[in-house]
Amino acid sequence: MDLILVNLIDGLVTGLLLFMLSAGLTLIFSMMGVLNFAHASFYMLGAYFAYQVSLFLGFWMGLLVAPVIVGILGAGVERYGLRRVHQYGHVPELIFTFGLALLIEEVVQFIWGKDQMPYAVPEILQFTAFSIAGNSIPAYKIFMIFISVAIFITLLYVLTRTRVGMIIQAALSYPRTVEALGHNVPLVFMGVFGVGTALAGVAGVIAGPVLATFPGMAVVLGSIVFVTIVIGGLGSLWGALVASLLIGWITTFAKSYNVRMEDILTGLGVQKPVDMSESLIRDLWTITSPQIADILPYLLMVLILVFRPYGLFGKRDA
Secondary structure, three states: OHHHHHHHHHHHHHHHHHHHHHHHHHHHHHHHOOOOOOHHHHHHHHHHHHHHHHHHHOHHHHHHHHHHHHHHHHHHHHHHHHHHHHOOOHHHHHHHHHHHHHHHHHHHHHHHOOOOEOOOOOHHHOOEEEEEOOEEEEHHHHHHHHHHHHHHHHHHHHHHHOHHHHHHHHHHHOHHHHHHOOOOHHHHHHHHHHHHHHHHHHHHHHHHHHHOEOOOHHHHHHHHHHHHHHHHOOOOHHHHHHHHHHHHHHHHHHHHOOOEHHHHHHHOOOOOOOOOOOHHHHHHHHOEHHHHHHHHHHHHHHHHHHHOOOOOOOOOOO
8 A cells, every 4th residue: 555655655756747848838739839849958958957056046037937948949839930930830840840950969968968967956955754564754855746626726717817818828729810800810829839848948957957958859758748648639638637647657666566467367367379489479368567558558558549549638620
């Protein structure tokens, strides 16, 4: 029971961190219909900017300043790059954002090098919040949970309860009507893109000290972000949250419990083959859950695409 509680907390931290990263991409897609391949690169920039600011002003100023810088860069990318490409369709957008991701990675390596940065947890949070059966839960993990939950509540409130949220949602469905009412729709789009990239920057700031800050960190989480929004449903904030938590808990529990495929297949009534000379059959029966933990989200995505192509919370096309 104690191990289950520890895994629930670890999975919650992983899932909420993934939500912060996928929430920005979900926001951008729901507004503009753009799948931003460079989104994880803004996450990386958030970590590097926060590290650089923390050298002079400390971690907390990095937490405040780095997402703002990333958001301004994101808004600039939309205004002077993506907006010009948007009129030519989705394929040029994908090519543009893919190229941007490669460019950002090269710039990061040019400025900071290829080595891992010594970006550490702030001293004030370097203590154990509580322990469960000898397993210590760091205070920084609790801090990550609170930041993630606060961001979700704020986004949900802004999008559903404020005038700004009403304008954003109206601009999505009826851009010409909103523009006729005197609102600057291109400015709204630029703002949404900037906020979306800033959210990725926040994720980078708080993830950098625990997941390492290095040039390949965008690649590590880049693909899983798209898996998350596909599972949750493109454009759904609730879907992004639920999918992120599912992925966090699935991978955490799979890595913690050494479940053998042989036990699963035997429990399902599958008889063990007499001839185990074939390597494929032998590997299938000897595989364990930690070995396949990282591919479980992709298997879940395949199942979702087969049985519910529009995602858990996505809307079926009319």
